[in-house]
Amino acid sequence: xxxxxxxxxxxxxxxxxxxxxxxxxxxxxxxxxxxxxxxxxxxxxxxxxxxxxxxxxxxxxxxxxxxxxxxxxxxxxxxxxxxxxxxxxxxxxxxxxxxxxxxxxxxxxxxxxxxxxxxxxxxxxxxxxxxxxxxxxxxxxxxxxxxxxxxxxxxxxxxxxxxxxxxxxxxxxxxxxxxxxxxxxxxxxxxxxxxxxxxxxxxxxxxxxxxxxxxxxxxxxxxxxxxxxxxxxxxxxxxxxxxxxxxxxxxxxxxxxxxxxx
Numbered sequence: 001x002x003x004x005x006x007x008x009x010x011x012x013x014x015x016x017x018x019x020x021x022x023x024x025x026x027x028x029x030x031x032x033x034x035x036x037x038x039x040x041x042x043x044x045x046x047x048x049x050x051x052x053x054x055x056x057x058x059x060x061x062x063x064x065x066x067x068x069x070x071x072x073x074x075x076x077x078x079x080x081x082x083x084x085x086x087x088x089x090x091x092x093x094x095x096x097x098x099x100x101x102x103x104x105x106x107x108x109x110x111x112x113x114x115x116x117x118x119x120x121x122x123x124x125x126x127x128x129x130x131x132x133x134x135x136x137x138x139x140x141x142x143x144x145x146x147x148x149x150x151x152x153x154x155x156x157x158x159x160x161x162x163x164x165x166x167x168x169x170x171x172x173x174x175x176x177x178x179x180x181x182x183x184x185x186x187x188x189x190x191x192x193x194x195x196x197x198x199x200x201x202x203x204x205x206x207x208x209x210x211x212x213x214x215x216x217x218x219x220x221x222x223x224x225x226x227x228x229x230x231x232x233x234x235x236x237x238x239x240x241x242x243x244x245x246x247x248x249x250x251x252x253x254x255x256x257x258x259x260x261x262x
Contacts, residue, residue, distance in 0.1 A: 001056055001178045002076055002177050002178065002179040002250070003018060003141075003177070003178045003179055003182040004018070004019035004175045004176070004177050004252075005017070005031040005052065005097075005141065005176045005177075005178065005192055006018075006019055006023060006049055006052055006173075006174070006175040006176070007025060007049075007050045007051065007052045007053065008042075008047040008049055008050055008143065009047065009048040009050055010042055010046070010047045010048070011057055013253045014050065015027070015040075016029070016030055016031055016035065017042075017047075018031070018037065019041075019044060019049075019175060020041075020043070022044050023041050023042065023044055023045060024041070024042050024043075024044050024047055025037050025040070026038045026040040026041070026042075027039070030223075030224065031044055031140065031141075031176065031178075032122065032123075032124040032125070032140040032141075032223045032224060033223060035129075036177055037157060040165060048098075049099050049100070049173060049174050049175070050098050050173075051096045051097065051098045051144055051172050051173060052172065052173055052174070052175050053143070053172070053176065053224065053226060054096065055093065055124055055224055055225055055226045056151050056222050056224045056225050057090070057139060057219070057222065057225045057226075058090060058091040058092070058093060058225075058226060058228075058230070058246070059088055059089075059090060059091075059215060059226065059227040060088070060089050060090065060091050060147065060227070060228040061086070061087070061088065061089070061206075061211060061228060061229050061230040062087055062089055062226065062230060063083065063205075063230065064086070064087075064204050064205050064206060064229060064230030065199065065203060065204060065205065065230055065231060065232030065233075066082075066085075066203070066205060066232070067199070067229070067233050067234065068231055068232045068233055068234070069082065069205070069233050071088075071234035072235070074098070075151075075226045076155070082205060083205060083206070085135050085214070085253075086210055086211050086214040086215075086252045087105060088211070088214070088215055089160070091147075091164065091165055091170055091228070092161075092165040094164045094165070094166060094240070095164070095166060095168065095169040095170035096170050096171075096172055097167075097170065097171050097172075098171070098172070098173075098174075098258070099172075099173035099174035099254050099255060099256070100255060100256065101168065101173070101256060102168065102256065102257050102258070102259040103146075103148055103168050103169070103171060103173065103238075103244070103256045103257065103258045103259070104167060104168045104259055104260075104261050105238075105240055105258055105259065105260055105261060106150075106162075106164075106166060106261050107260070107261045109150045110150065110151075110153075111237055111239075112150065112151035112152055112237060113148070113149075113150055113151075113237055113238050113239070113258075114148070114149050114151060114235035114236065114237055114238060115146050115147075115148060115189055115191070115235055115238060115244045115246070116146065116147035116149060116230075116231035116235060117144070117145075117146060117187050117188070117189040117197060117229045117231055117246035117247075117248075118144070118145040118147050118187075118228070118229055118230060118231050118246075119144070119145075119182060119185070119187065119201050119208075119228075119229045119248060120142065120143040120144060120145045120172060120226055120227070120228050121139055121142065121182075121208055121211075121212070121226060121227040121228075121229060122139065122140045122141045122142065122143060122176050122226050123138055123139065123140060123212075123222065123223060123224065123225040123226065123227070124139060124140025124141070124223055124226075125140075125223050126220060126221065126222050126223060127212075127216050127220070127221050128213055128216050128221070129216055129217060129221045130216040130221070131213065132209045132210060132212075132213040133209070133212075135208065135209035135212035135213055136208070136209060136212075138211075138212060139208070140176070140178055141176040141177050141178035141179075141180075141221070142176065142177050142178075142180060142182055142248075142250075142251055143172055143173065143176045143177070143251065144172065144173065144174075144176065144246050144247075144248050144251055144252065144253075144254040145169040145170060145171070145172045145228045145246075145254070146170070146172075146234055146244060146246050146254060146256065147164060147169075147170060147228060147231065148163075148164070148168075148169040148170065148171070148238075149163055149164050149169075149235075150163045150166070151163070151252075152161070162185050170228075171246075171254055171256045171257075172254070173254050174252055174253070174254060175251075175252065177250065177251045177252070180250045180251070181250075182201055182202060182208060182250075183201075183202040184202075184249075184250070185200075185201035185202070185248050185249050185250050185251070186198065186200060186201060186248070186249045187199055187201045187231075187232070187246070187247070187248050188245075188246070188247045188248075189202075189233075189235075189244065189245070189246050189247075189250075190244070190245040190247070191236065191238065191242055191243070191244055191245075192242055192243055193243075194232070196233075196235075196236055197231075197232070197233040197235070199204055199232040201234060201248055203232060204229060204230065208210055208227075208229060210213060211227055211229070212227070215227070238258045239249070239258060240258050240259055240260040241257075241258065241259075242257070242258045243255065243256070243257045243258075244257075244258065
């Protein structure tokens with residue numbers, strides 16, 4: 001049975017919660033550790049949903065879907081080369097923002113300002129040297145991410161420190177869902193209500209199990225870490241005023257509006 005977990009703010013107080021229909025029940029502790037329902041219940045519509053997880057370590061995956069890898073190579077004028085082994089990068093927590101929060105486009109960002117709809121893996125327990133066949137035992141649940149990217153910066157900078165890590169460039173949410181199978185999901189992206197991407201979520205070059213096994217060879221995975229698993233397709237540009245929705249079936253819809261930096 002699936003369960004939705006959130007992190008919310010109500011009357012200035014921040015809490016984790018378990019979503020029950022149209023209500024949210026505040027819980028003591030974090031969902032992936034010892035937690036218990038409290039007697040506090042709110043209408044879901046009355047709370048502000050926050051980023052469902054502020055991770056200990058924010059791992060991310062690049063060029064992990066075939067069509068996106070091929071499109072990226074075409075834009076760079078090179079032949080596509082599929083990775084021989086998993087490739088891991090990191091993101092900064094300052095880039096996180098919540099469902100319905102604005103994506104702020106910096107004043108000097110160019111036209112190539114694009115979405116990337118991604119599956120987010122939330123780690124539920126500590127592990128090192130995790131066998132691939134046991135990797136999913138270390139997953140607490142799944143969420144949705146939008147890895148916003150400024151492509152000119154991405155090509156020009158030595159690292160992705162601003163191209164993918166600027167404030168608000170990583171919307172995530174609206175919640176975490178446990179007890180579901182990512183291999184049966186579909187990822188969709190809509191821009192101003194128009195579908196601009198659709199792909200099987202599991203159509204990865206290297207799957208979730210492979211990445212968990214690979215990362216844990218060298219880095220101890222901790223409860224509360226997360227891994228963003230990459231995107232597919234050839235994203236189109238976003239501009240201020242656009243509304244981007246990333247939907248992953250079985251999880252929900254992450255929605256954010258693009259606004260210009262003041």
